[in-house]
Structures are given as C-alpha cells and as structure tokens.
Amino acid sequence: xxxxxxxxxxxxxxxxxxxxxxxxxxxxxxxxxxxxxxxxxxxxxxxxxxxxxxxxxxxxxxxxxxxxxxxxxxxxxxxxxxxxxxxxxxxxxxxxxxxxxxxxxxxxxxxxxxxxxxxxxxxxxxxxxxxxxxxxxxxxxxxxxxxxxxxxxxxxxxxxxxxxxxxxxxxxxxxxxxxxxxxxxxxxxxxxxxxxxxxxxxxxxxxxxxxxxxxxxxxxxxxxxxxxxxxxxxxxxxxxxxxxxxxxxxxxxxxxxxxxxxxxxxxxxxxxxxxxxxxxxxxxxxxxxxxxxxxxxxxxxxxxxxxxxxxxxxxxxxxxxxxxxxxxxxxxxxxxxxxxxxxxxxxxxxxxxxxxxxxxxxxxxxxxxxxxxxxxxxxxxxxxxxxxxxxxxxxxxxxxx
Amino acid sequence: xxxxxxxxxxxxxxxxxxxxxxxxxxxxxxxxxxxxxxxxxxxxxxxxxxxxxxxxxxxxxxxxxxxxxxxxxxxxxxxxxxxxxxxxxxxxxxxxxxxxxxxxxxxxxxxxxxxxxxxxxxxxxxxxxxxxxxxxxxxxxxxxxxxxxxxxxxxxxxxxxxxxxxxxxxxxxxxxxxxxxxxxxxxxxxxxxxxxxxxxxxxxxxxxxxxxxxxxxxxxxxxxxxxxxxxxxxxxxxxxxxxxxxxxxxxxxxxxxxxxxxxxxxxxxxxxxxxxxxxxxxxxxxxxxxxxxxxxxxxxxxxxxxxxxxxxxxxxxxxxxxxxxxxxxxxxxxxxxxxxxxxxxxxxxxxxxxxxxxxxxxxxxxxxxxxxxxxxxxxxxxxxxxxxxxxxxxxxxxxxx
Numbered sequence: 001x002x003x004x005x006x007x008x009x010x011x012x013x014x015x016x017x018x019x020x021x022x023x024x025x026x027x028x029x030x031x032x033x034x035x036x037x038x039x040x041x042x043x044x045x046x047x048x049x050x051x052x053x054x055x056x057x058x059x060x061x062x063x064x065x066x067x068x069x070x071x072x073x074x075x076x077x078x079x080x081x082x083x084x085x086x087x088x089x090x091x092x093x094x095x096x097x098x099x100x101x102x103x104x105x106x107x108x109x110x111x112x113x114x115x116x117x118x119x120x121x122x123x124x125x126x127x128x129x130x131x132x133x134x135x136x137x138x139x140x141x142x143x144x145x146x147x148x149x150x151x152x153x154x155x156x157x158x159x160x161x162x163x164x165x166x167x168x169x170x171x172x173x174x175x176x177x178x179x180x181x182x183x184x185x186x187x188x189x190x191x192x193x194x195x196x197x198x199x200x201x202x203x204x205x206x207x208x209x210x211x212x213x214x215x216x217x218x219x220x221x222x223x224x225x226x227x228x229x230x231x232x233x234x235x236x237x238x239x240x241x242x243x244x245x246x247x248x249x250x251x252x253x254x255x256x257x258x259x260x261x262x263x264x265x266x267x268x269x270x271x272x273x274x275x276x277x278x279x280x281x282x283x284x285x286x287x288x289x290x291x292x293x294x295x296x297x298x299x300x301x302x303x304x305x306x307x308x309x310x311x312x313x314x315x316x317x318x319x320x321x322x323x324x325x326x327x328x329x330x331x332x333x334x335x336x337x338x339x340x341x342x343x344x345x346x347x348x349x350x351x352x353x354x355x356x357x358x359x360x361x362x363x364x365x366x367x368x369x370x371x372x373x374x375x376x377x378x379x380x381x382x383x384x385x386x387x388x389x390x391x392x393x394x395x396x397x398x399x400x401x
Numbered sequence: 402x403x404x405x406x407x408x409x410x411x412x413x414x415x416x417x418x419x420x421x422x423x424x425x426x427x428x429x430x431x432x433x434x435x436x437x438x439x440x441x442x443x444x445x446x447x448x449x450x451x452x453x454x455x456x457x458x459x460x461x462x463x464x465x466x467x468x469x470x471x472x473x474x475x476x477x478x479x480x481x482x483x484x485x486x487x488x489x490x491x492x493x494x495x496x497x498x499x500x501x502x503x504x505x506x507x508x509x510x511x512x513x514x515x516x517x518x519x520x521x522x523x524x525x526x527x528x529x530x531x532x533x534x535x536x537x538x539x540x541x542x543x544x545x546x547x548x549x550x551x552x553x554x555x556x557x558x559x560x561x562x563x564x565x566x567x568x569x570x571x572x573x574x575x576x577x578x579x580x581x582x583x584x585x586x587x588x589x590x591x592x593x594x595x596x597x598x599x600x601x602x603x604x605x606x607x608x609x610x611x612x613x614x615x616x617x618x619x620x621x622x623x624x625x626x627x628x629x630x631x632x633x634x635x636x637x638x639x640x641x642x643x644x645x646x647x648x649x650x651x652x653x654x655x656x657x658x659x660x661x662x663x664x665x666x667x668x669x670x671x672x673x674x675x676x677x678x679x680x681x682x683x684x685x686x687x688x689x690x691x692x693x694x695x696x697x698x699x700x701x702x703x704x705x706x707x708x709x710x711x712x713x714x715x716x717x718x719x720x721x722x723x724x725x726x727x728x729x730x731x732x733x734x735x736x737x738x739x740x741x742x743x744x745x746x747x748x749x750x751x752x753x754x755x756x757x758x759x760x761x762x763x764x765x766x767x768x769x770x771x772x773x774x775x776x777x778x779x780x781x782x783x784x785x786x787x788x789x790x791x792x793x794x795x796x797x798x799x800x801x802x
C-alpha cells in the first residue's frame with residue numbers, strides 16, 4: 001500500500017478524492033499498488049463528510065510522516081504551495097500538482113530536486129486540465145524537434161468568444177453570463193487578460209524547447225477589447241476569433257505570445273468551441289498534431305492529477321520526467337514576427353489605408369456602413385504598428401494565424 | 402551506444418532511417434544514449450544509397466547478433482514479421498513495430514514474452530500513424546475507465562469521403578483520383594472495406610479494456626456503397642459521413658464495429674478531413690478527449706516508430722508497456738446496439754415508412770424528386786433491420802453517431 005496526502009480540499013482536491021474512490025479498483029491495478037489517502041490538508045473542517053477523519057490543518061503532519069510517498073498539491077497560487085512542495089520533495093516524497101503558477105515560476109528548481117532525489121515532480125494537470133499533453137510532449141514526441149505549440153488554453157475565454165460569435169453579443173454581457181454559470185471567476189482578470197494562458201504556454205514551451213521560458217517575458221494580450229463588431233467581420237470572413245497562446249521556433253529564434261487571433265476553418269483549432277481546450281503541436285517529422293479535451297473542471301482536472309499519482313506510484317524511486325533546464329530561453333521580440341493583420345478603419349480612410357497596405361483585401365459588413373476593414377499582406381508586427389500609427393483612426397486590429 | 406536494426410527498407414523503414422539521421426542530436430539526448438543503426442534487413446540492394454553498407458539479406462545476422470538491443474519491424478504483414486519479432490524478443494531484444502496486422506493477431510503473446518524478458522514490445526505507429534495514442538492510453542488515461550474509443554483510423558477512406566462531400570463526386574471517381582495521387586493502394590480493399598480500421602480498433606479496444614479483442618469478430622462495413630446521392634442528403638442535413646471504427650462499453654456489454662456514420666458538427670470528429678486521422682476517447686472522469694494528426698505517411702509514421710525506439714532505449718531492462726491479457730473479450734452482437742438511422746426510400750413509400758418509423762424526420766433534397774429520406778428515432782440495429790426489410794425498397798441506409 002502506498003500512502004498519499006492531498007494538499008487542499010477545494011474543487012480539484014475533492015475531485016481527486018472522488019476519482020480515487022470511483023475508479024479505485026482499476027487505478028490500483030494500473031498503479032500495481034493499493035493507493036490510500038492518509039491525509040487531506042485544509043484550513044477548514046468538513047463535518048459530516050467522510051473526508052473529515054483525514055483532514056489535518058498542519059502541513060508538518062504530512063511533511064514529517066515518512067509513510068507518505070506521494071503528495072498531491074492542488075491548493076493553487078505560489079505560496080504556501082511552493083514551500084510545501086519543496087519541503088515534500090526534499091523529504092523524498094514525489095509531488096503531483098495542478099498548479100500552473102507554481103510550475104511556471106519554480107518548475108526547473110523543483111524538477112531538479114526531484115531528479116536529485118530519484119523521485120518525481122509531475123504536473124500534467126497544470127496545462128490543459130484533463131488533456132494529456134505534458135506526458136505526450138515528454139515521452140511520445142521524442143523523435144521530433146517541436147517547432148510550434150499553439151493552444152486554446154483557457155476555457156473561460158473560449159466560452160466567451162464562442163458565445164459572442166454564435167449569438168452576436170458584447171464581451172461584457174457574455175462575461176456576466178459566464179460568471180453566473182460559474183465558467184468565469186468573479187475577478188476574471190487572470191482569464192480574460194490572458195495571464196492564465198500565458199503561464200501555461202510558458203510551461204509547454206519550456207518542455208518543448210528544453211530551456212526555461214520566463215512567463216513574465218511573454219507578450220500577453222487578452223480578449224477584453226474584442227467587440228461584437230469585430231465578430232461581425234469574423235463571421236463575414238468565415239473566420240473565428242480565438243485567444244491563442246503560441247510559441248514558435250523560426251530560424252533558431254523563439255517567439256512566444258498570447259493574443260486573440262483570427263483563423264479560418266483549415267486550422268484544426270478553428271472548431272474548438274465553448275469551454276473545451278486544445279493544443280496544436282507541429283513537429284519537424286510528425287507534422288501537425290492536436291490534443292483536445294476539457295481544459296478545466298473538477299473531474300477532468302482530477303483525472304490528470306490522478307494519472308500523475310499512478311505514474312508516481314509506478315516509479316517511486318525513479319525519475320520519469322524529462323527535464324527542462326533552468327537556463328533561460330531568450331525570446332525574440334515579437335516586433336520581428338511576421339503575419340497578416342486585420343484592421344478596421346473609418347470608410348473615409350480606405351484609399352489612404354490601401355496605399356499604406358498594398359495588396360490588402362477589403363472586407364465590408366452591411367451592419368457597419370461607416371467603416372470597413374482590411375486584411376493586410378504578411379508583414380512584421382513592427383511594420384504593421386508603424387503603418388497603423390501613421391494611418392491613424394484605426395478602430396481595432398486583430399492578428400491572423 | 403545502443404545498436405539497433407531495421408527490418409524492411411520500404412516507405413516506413415526508410416523514414417525511420419531518415420528521422421534518426423535528421424534529428425540525431427535531439428533524439429540521442431532524449432534517449433540518453435547514442436542510437437546507431439547497425440543493420441537494415443531487406444531483400445533488395447540499394448547501390449549508391451549510403452544505407453547499402455548496412456543492408457543484410459539474412460535475418461539471422463541480426464537475430465544472432467548480441468550487440469543488437471532493439472529491432473524495428475516495419476515490413477508489414479503477419480509473416481515473416483511474426484517469426485522474426487518473436488525470435489528477437491526471445492533473444493532479449495526489444496521490438497518496435499508499425500505493423501497493425503501483427504499486433505492485432507499476436508499482440509498478447511508478444512507482450513507476454515516481452516514482459517517475461519523485461520524488455521519492450523512497442524507499437525505506437527500501428528494505430529493512427531504519427532498520432533500519439535497508444536502511450537497516452539497506457540500512461541496518461543490511467544485514472545479513467547474508458548467507455549468509448551471512436552476513431553477515424555484510415556486516411557484513404559477519409560480522403561475519399563471528404564472529397565466526395567466537398568466536390569459531389571462518386572466513390573469510384575474519387576478512388577481513381579486517390580490512387581493516382583498515391584493516397585490509395587492499387588488494391589484498395591483493405592482500406593475501403595474497413596479491414597485496416599478494424600485491426601486498429603481491435604488493438605485500441607484491447608488496450609483500453611484490458612482483454613483481447615479478436616478483430617475477426619468485429620462487425621466491419623466499408624464505404625463502397627456510399628454514393629454521391631447519400632452525400633447530397635448529408636450536406637442538406639449539415640452532416641458529414643465518416644468511416645468510424647468504434648468500441649463502447651455499455652452496462653458491462655462491449656460493442657465494436659467499423660462502418661460509415663453520419664455526424665453533425667457538435668462531434669469533435671466532424672471536422673477531421675482529408676488524410677488526417679483522429680481518435681476520440683471518452684473516460685468516465687475525463688469526459689471527452691481527442692487526439693488528431695497524420696494517420697499515415699512516411700515521416701509521421703516513422704516519428705511514432707522512432708519515439709518507441711527512444712522509449713525502448715530508455716528502458717532496456719524494464720517493461721514499460723501496460724499489458725493486455727490474452728483472455729478474450731466477448732463482444733456483444735451489434736444487433737442490440739441502439740442508435741438512429743438514416744434511410745432513403747422512393748417517395749411513394751413515405752407514408753408506409755412513417756407508419757413503421759414513428760417520430761422520424763423527413764429529409765428531401767431538390768436534386769432527387771423521386772425519393773426522400775427518413776432519420777429514425779433511437780432503435781436497436783435488429784429492430785431497424787426488421788422494419789427496413791418489412792418496408793422494402795430501401796435505397797440506402799447509414800447509421801447516425
């Protein structure tokens with residue numbers, strides 16, 4: 001029997017307990033050992049809940065118990081999670097976490113400790129919820145050099161954009177609806193400003209490229225400026241607006257960014273709607289691949305955490321995780337990244353705009369007679385910004401995939 | 402340095418050599434060892450090709466060489482692949498194969514030998530080409546009880562159906578085009594009759610459910626009877642026809658089948674077009690997930706084979722593969738499977754048909770005034786067939802997902 005402890009009995013923590021109970025028999029069979037939850041750490045008590053007898057309020061009880069071999073950290077946030085996780089690893093306990101803030105900030109250090117101790121620091125649930133992506137990147141795509149990872153990594157924003165697109169609603173109205181349905185937090189900033197997706201793409205890029213991508217260096221733009229009018233144009237062009245978190249290797253330069261993009265139906269991410277997430281990966285021999293599923297939610301996230309627990313139990317004294325180095329990966333300025341741009345302008349500016357953006361396509365929607373839009377040729381971010389500034393009066397601009 | 406040998410220098414075999422050369426540095430780093438191809442077995446010679454110096458015509462050279470630790474089998478077909486693979490495993494050499502016929506027919510026996518010898522028998526490339534699915538099923542989805550796997554597992558048929566759908570062409574014409582483009586074999590039977598997909602779903606089902614699914618017991622129907630007229634109706638209903646290979650667990654009954662199905666755009670497989678493959682998986686806690694990518698082709702398939710080689714090299718004396726038992730999984734007759742059915746009938750039969758299929762929806766397309774179609778309510782295969790026979794004159798019928 002392998003004793004484990006769960007830090008945090010919130011949404012994901014209670015999901016982990018539920019999944020371990022529901023699929024107990026098959027999980028133990030796959031792990032090759034009986035897995036038993038000995039403690040659950042939480043500040044609260046849960047009288048009447050069978051979990052109450054396992055609740056402890058003091059992390060030391062867990063960290064000092066030599067019987068505990070695997071610690072599940074599902075508290076979220078950097079502290080005190082970081083302190084507890086580091087102490088657990090130093091005490092020779094493997095750690096499985098869903099905590100993207102922790103992994104994005106301290107991943108290389110915690111991986112290094114796990115490697116020194118011949119144990120595991122696993123974080124499948126930190127990116128893409130239930131979607132298997134960390135393990136496939138590490139152990140399936142090993143024949144490839146990955147040159148692109150582009151994901152829809154945040155379910156809240158994808159729900160909002162999908163609903164804006166299908167129902168023609170404004171951002172604020174859909175956000176309110178999403179908050180009422182529990183798909184968005186009362187403080188939605190981390191989701192709608194792209195911060196959540198930014199941490200996730202930092203983790204995925206670090207794994208794919210082998211060196212540490214600092215999430216604070218990733219250019220990040222949220223969806224708060226996307227309007228119902230932008231969506232009218234998108235629908236007219238048979239395109240969708242998606243918040244993409246993307247990193248690319250182009251001629252030994254690395255680019256990473258989070259921003260809304262327009263894409264057409266030839267891209268596999270086009271049809272990823274609602275709260276679903278998906279991660280598109282391009283390898284130099286594999287070509288295109290995509291991983292799709294529930295990016296959040298109690299049980300899908302718990303499914304990924306428990307899969308990590310199974311892996312940790314199967315490899316109690318052996319590090320399975322491919323490493324990513326603490327050496328910093330230098331990101332190139334996105335100024336040099338080349339792409340096409342969509343921009344809306346007052347109709348009186350059209351001929352001036354066409355002179356500045358030769359070869360661009362004009363898009364009109366009947367509902368907005370006073371304005372029009374252009375889709376530019378391929379150009380650098382820098383060149384686009386300079387021209388747009390020179391033109392003036394730009395109503396909005398969105399990048400194209 | 403780890404010495405390996407490649408059995409077969411055809412499309413996939415030459416791809417394996419190419420991938421190992423192209424990404425040599427990163428592959429060796431991930432494997433933790435330098436991987437060297439010592440021999441390539443082929444009946445032919447390749448004068449002028451650098452591979453010539455490694456070509457051997459006698460499998461014994463490889464099987465008797467104690468230096469060879471990993472054998473790549475990419476010959477295809479059951480024999481002599483089976484004999485060579487079994488001898489390699491018995492000699493303590495791990496085997497990585499892309500050979501679905503071999504795995505579907507002898508998987509449990511070969512896995513058992515690998516386990517006894519503490520080596521590995523790996524077959525990521527046997528299902529879904531470059532798409533990572535075997536390893537995710539085995540090591541990522543371990544918290545779940547899988548209750549459905551449904552895949553578009555054959556690129557040839559998906560290419561044909563996509564082209565029929567977009568261009569309104571007949572099956573025979575598209576098949577001819579596909580043969581000219583190299584997307585279909587000159588003898589296309591294994592693809593268009595569903596035999597290829599059948600072997601792949603047998604392997605995936607055996608892994609997901611833990612017991613051996615005999616591919617010969619899987620109900621298999623190809624796409625040769627799908628016509629341009631069927632596609633007219635599908636387009637009218639905003640649906641797509643896809644050849645699906647599917648297995649489900651419903652109330653402890655297991656169902657497996659390969660057949661064309663109609664699906665609408667709410668299903669993640671709907672937008673998988675052309676030669677791409679995708680595998681949809683439903684777990685009891687994960688919910689829906691999907692894995693998408695190139696299901697065939699030289700380099701994508703080689704990418705999966707080489708990823709297996711990396712895994713085999715990382716685990717030279719340790720079996721990593723979850724096992725599937727040789728105990729036979731009893732499949733229930735699809736007679737009892739319940740679903741909706743699309744059926745085309747002469748328009749004169751409509752009222753009779755509506756009496757037999759109460760609650761069904763009527764579909765008409767302008768191009769076919771003499772006929773009409775019904776979409777039935779949910780009913781068993783058996784009940785449908787009985788009613789359709791009683792009605793008589795059915796022009797075609799397609800299942801709905």
